[in-house]
Amino acid sequence: MSMNHYIVVHYSEIGLKGKNRRFFEEKLKRNIRETLRDFDIGVARRISGRLIIKISKETQEKNWNEIKKRIERVFGISYFALASCVRPEIKTIEKEALNLVRDKKFHSFRITTKRSEKRFPLKSYEINKKVGAYILKKTKTNPHTIPVLRGGARGKPSHQYISVRVKVDLEKPDLTCFIEIVENYAFLYLEKIKGPGGLPVGVSGRAICLLSGGIDSSVAAYKIMKRGVKVIFVHFESFPQTPKASQEKVRDLVKILDEYQFHSKLYFVPFLKIQKEIAISTLVQYRIILYRRMMFRIAEEVAQKEKSLALITGESVGQVASQTLDNISAISEVAKIPILRPLIGEDKQEIIERAKAIGTYDISILPFEDCCSLFVPKHPTTKANIDLVKNEEKKLKIKTLIREALKNSVVENLTLKNMPN
The missing domain is CATH 3.30.2130.30 (VC0802-like)
Incomplete structure (x- = not known):
């Protein structure tokens, strides 16, 4: 030899x-x-x-x-x-x-x-x-x-x-x-x-990541990929209220994360109409809760289409107003499939260090508005009452709003061939 x-x-x-x-x-x-x-x-x-x-x-x-x-x-x-x-x-x-x-x-x-x-x-x-x-x-x-x-x-x-x-x-x-x-x-x-350890991507099924463009959701996706899960990304955008650059930011994040799973699918879901309906028709302090519940409903529809078994979020207890246990409970109530929250007990600095290590941090902090920054109340509730939440939702045409958002969604496939040799 x-x-x-x-x-x-x-x-x-x-x-x-x-x-x-x-x-x-x-x-x-x-x-x-x-x-x-x-x-x-x-x-x-x-x-x-x-x-x-x-x-x-x-x-x-x-x-x-x-x-x-x-x-x-x-x-x-x-x-x-x-x-x-x-x-x-x-x-x-x-x-x-x-x-x-x-x-x-x-x-x-x-x-x-x-x-x-x-x-x-x-x-x-x-x-x-x-x-x-x-x-x-x-x-x-x-x-x-x-x-x-x-x-x-x-x-x-x-x-x-x-x-x-x-x-x-x-x-x-x-x-x-x-x-x-x-x-x-x-x-x-x-x-x-x-090497990075973990399990080969694809051995543990599929999950849908609600990708905001911030620091947390990208790190959450990475951690779930590490357990062998193939991740499909859903981004809720509010164009033209938010700039096109915010879409490019999310696209760049997915390209980085794609280096860990080799074929990635990204859904851009228009969310502006839903936000306006919620802002006009419901109690101001419950807007964020209602936004998130609508996002979960839409993400579940995508999960069904993509044969995915769970949702992924970057939530961490107490980090922002919508992430108190009361609010997390009220938001999660609408979901029928498991919600994976790999960052739930981590400090912000721990999440930042991980984002730097995997290469998403510099993109995540680019100063482009996303849908979550629109129509945000000055004093959102930190202790949502689920009965009140459901009463507020009765003011919305939920099925129609979801159907229109999915119909107008844009799907992109991002793969390793986009990467330079």
Whole structure:
């Protein structure tokens, strides 16, 4: 076997799925293939509880940074590595390990081996010893140098260089060489790249996210995607009272979130007429409650059409007036399917930090009005009475308003092909 390069993908939670494990693995393979579809790489193969993907030297040198970025967004991955692959023979492994570390700057190292192939004649600790001894022997006559501070003229420190021989350090090494012995392969690499964890998108059904354009709902969508749910987005817009730029903002948010699920559908639902009817016909302090109940009704209609099993919101208890427990209860009463609120107990700063990490924060804070900022009362109720809410709704032609909003909705499909290579 000549030396090749592979992407080695490890997963953790998928490995606990028992009889359903193969289903989860196949979904992960498809998701990886989808995110890397415009690169010339091999098909993911499962061997001994991991996936391997062959990658050419040319593709690696030209596109590795982008490939790495995309794999880091595939839910279900614990960690992955770009590995060299050689014959599972100790002499060959020793030489390749030396080849990997030869040009690296380090003063201590360790070898860490996983031996899934139990027919290999050496145990993991024996491989560690042999490969470590080989590297020590080959680097002993070529010691690395490091700068140190020494006393200089007039007591001033100056940099000098001293030779430091390479040593083995099992606790805090400068460099670790990882070796995996798997079937007829030996994989070697120096870096474990952390994946996002979770479950592959698509294994847990579908849900509808009410996407406002603010910070919270995008983070809520991300967290539900991480549990393997395919998310479909619904945005309520009030054009021309709100600018077209607010629609573009939401579109940009979905494009970022699409990097985590590879095909996204976005509904733009006109909501201005509904808002006006509520503002004209009902008690001012109940407007927000009535807005939200209408949104949930419409989102449920979309859920039925899209065969989705739940709604997703970015609500957090006490964050704004509509998110007191009394109001959340009054709003939720109208829903027939579960409402997932992954941020319900999180502080605002926690949500902001997550938004920054996933890349949605800078877009979310762009100062464009959305429908939620229109006709907002100065003193909204914080303790909605459900009987009063229902009485106010009797003043509205609810079915007609919902039917017209759905009829005039616009649906967009946003996919990875919108992303630059």
